[in-house]
Amino acid sequence: MSRVPDDLRYSKEHEWVRLDGETATIGITHFASEQLGDVVFVELPEKSASVRQFASLGVVESVKAASDIYSPISGEVVERNVKVIEKPELVNTSPYEQGWMVKVKLADKGELAKLMSAQDYRAHIGEAAGAGGD
Numbered sequence: 001m002s003r004v005p006d007d008l009r010y011s012k013e014h015e016w017v018r019l020d021g022e023t024a025t026i027g028i029t030h031f032a033s034e035q036l037g038d039v040v041f042v043e044l045p046e047k048s049a050s051v052r053q054f055a056s057l058g059v060v061e062s063v064k065a066a067s068d069i070y071s072p073i074s075g076e077v078v079e080r081n082v083k084v085i086e087k088p089e090l091v092n093t094s095p096y097e098q099g100w101m102v103k104v105k106l107a108d109k110g111e112l113a114k115l116m117s118a119q120d121y122r123a124h125i126g127e128a129a130g131a132g133g134d
Helices: 032-034 082-086 108-112 120-122
Strands: 015-020 023-029 041-044 055-060 065-070 075-080 102-107
Touching: 015 041
Parallel strands: none
Antiparallel strands: 015 023, 023 102, 041 055, 055 065, 075 102
């Protein structure tokens, strides 16, 4: 899996969105999980909670620091990833697959235009196109 998958949209705060119809899956990027270090705790909103674009939706705590997770889009939480609450290390080991945070029913598809493409996100984090090493 690429460190910056091409099929996702990204926020400046290092969250990603994968759209499937009207449902958006949200997580934090590989880059963010590397910056955090070993994640030891994840706090997520309850099902049916409302989230607003660029507002805090939860917290990730690592051995280094606690950081807010910001919602890249607005909507209603339809599912939260209980696995990542029980096994926070999934954020580090599988940020784009098993380590997702919440699924949200999208309120406004237009908000996606405010997010970065994979190419823009790579530039944002200073990763050269096609380069993946540490």
